[in-house]
Amino acid sequence: MTVRVCVVGCGAIGSLYAAHLATLDDVEVWAVDVSAPHVAAIEAHGLRVTGRADFTAPVHARTDAADVPxxxxxxxxxxxxHTRDAVAACATVFADAAVASVQNGLGNxxxxxxxxxRVIRGTILPAGAVTEPGVVRFDAQGDTWLGPFEPAPAATEEVALLASLxxxxxxxxxxxxxxRGPQWDKVVFNSATSPLAALTGLPVGPVCEDPALRAQVDALVAEALQVCxxxxxxxxxxxxxxxAEAIEVAHDHRPSMLQDVLARRPTEIDWLNGGIAAQGRLAGVPTPRHDAMVALVRGLERSWSLPQEH
Structure with missing residues (x-):
C-alpha cells in the first residue's frame, strides 16, 4: 500500500524530509510552498539534496494546496x-490525516x-539550507522524535508509521x-544559541566557543531548565x-534565526525565547534572560524599517 504524505513548507527542513521520504517506493510525497521558483524546480527536476547526502528524489510540488490530493x-x-494560514489552506488535504509539526519553538x-x-508532536535535529531553487544542502544529521499531541492525539499506529517511514x-x-522531553531539549538549546547567533552574526560553533558568549548560553539554559x-x-x-555536539557536527551552521536576520525576515523569537518566557509566567518562574533576548531581537527587527543614514 502506498502512503501519501504532504509536506507543508519546503524551506530547508521541509525539503530534507520531503526528499528523504520520496526515496521510498511505497511513499508518494507532495509538497506545498509559496516559493514559485523552488516549486517549479522541484516539479521539473526533482528535489536535490547535497552536503551530507547526495541524491535527487521525485516530489510533487505545488504552490496551491487545492492542487494536492x-x-x-x-x-x-x-x-x-505562518502555521495557521498554511495549514488552513490544506483543509481538504488533511481532512483525515495525522499531521506532525517539525517546527521550531513552542505553540505550533x-x-x-x-x-x-489528529496531531503529532515532532522534534528534529537535522539542519540545512536551501541553496538554490530545487536544491537543499544537508548540513547536520541528527535524530527525530515523534509522539501524540495530548489534546488532539494521533493514533499510536500513525505515529509509529511516520517514524518507521x-x-x-x-x-x-x-x-x-x-x-515533550525531546521537544524541550531542542527548545532549551535553540533558545540559548539562536538569538546570540542572530545578534552577533556568528554560527553556532563560534558562539559556543567564545567564553563570554558561552556564559550567556549556559545562563539561558539554566533559566529554561527552571521552567521545565x-x-x-x-x-x-x-x-x-x-x-559539545553542536561544536563538533554543526560548527559552521547558521541557525534559522541568523539566516532570517541576514535576510531581514521576521524571526521566530516569539516561539523560542518568547515561548519559554510565556511558559515561565504560567509556572510562576521569572525568565529575565529570555525576556532580554526577545527584546533585543525584536529591537533588531524594528531597526530594519528605519531610514538608513548615509
Whole structure:
C-alpha cells in the first residue's frame, strides 16, 4: 500500500524530509510552498539534496494546496508565524490525516489542533539550507522524535508509521508515548544559541566557543531548565553535551534565526525565547534572560524599517 504524505513548507527542513521520504517506493510525497521558483524546480527536476547526502528524489510540488490530493500523513515545516494560514489552506488535504509539526519553538501543535483532526508532536535535529531553487544542502544529521499531541492525539499506529517511514528513508526517528522531553531539549538549546547567533552574526560553533558568549548560553539554559522543572517536564538530554555536539557536527551552521536576520525576515523569537518566557509566567518562574533576548531581537527587527543614514 502506498502512503501519501504532504509536506507543508519546503524551506530547508521541509525539503530534507520531503526528499528523504520520496526515496521510498511505497511513499508518494507532495509538497506545498509559496516559493514559485523552488516549486517549479522541484516539479521539473526533482528535489536535490547535497552536503551530507547526495541524491535527487521525485516530489510533487505545488504552490496551491487545492492542487494536492487528500493525504494520509502530513508534516508541517513552515515558520511558526505562518502555521495557521498554511495549514488552513490544506483543509481538504488533511481532512483525515495525522499531521506532525517539525517546527521550531513552542505553540505550533496548539494551532494545528484547531485545524486538523489528529496531531503529532515532532522534534528534529537535522539542519540545512536551501541553496538554490530545487536544491537543499544537508548540513547536520541528527535524530527525530515523534509522539501524540495530548489534546488532539494521533493514533499510536500513525505515529509509529511516520517514524518507521522516516527511519527507512535515512532519518532515524523515535516514536514515543510522550515527546515533550525531546521537544524541550531542542527548545532549551535553540533558545540559548539562536538569538546570540542572530545578534552577533556568528554560527553556532563560534558562539559556543567564545567564553563570554558561552556564559550567556549556559545562563539561558539554566533559566529554561527552571521552567521545565516547574512544569514537571523531564528533559532527556544533557545541555552541555548538546553544546559539545553542536561544536563538533554543526560548527559552521547558521541557525534559522541568523539566516532570517541576514535576510531581514521576521524571526521566530516569539516561539523560542518568547515561548519559554510565556511558559515561565504560567509556572510562576521569572525568565529575565529570555525576556532580554526577545527584546533585543525584536529591537533588531524594528531597526530594519528605519531610514538608513548615509
Amino acid at each position: 487528500p493525504c494520509d500523513l502530513g508534516i508541517v515545516a513552515t515558520k511558526a508565524a 501543535e496548539e494551532v494545528l489542533a484547531e485545524l486538523v483532526p 522516516l527511519t527507512r528513508a535515512g532519518l532515524r526517528t523515535h516514536a514515543l508515548a510522550d515527546a 522543572a516547574a512544569l514537571g517536564i523531564a528533559t532527556s538530554a544533557d545541555p552541555a553535551a548538546l553544546v
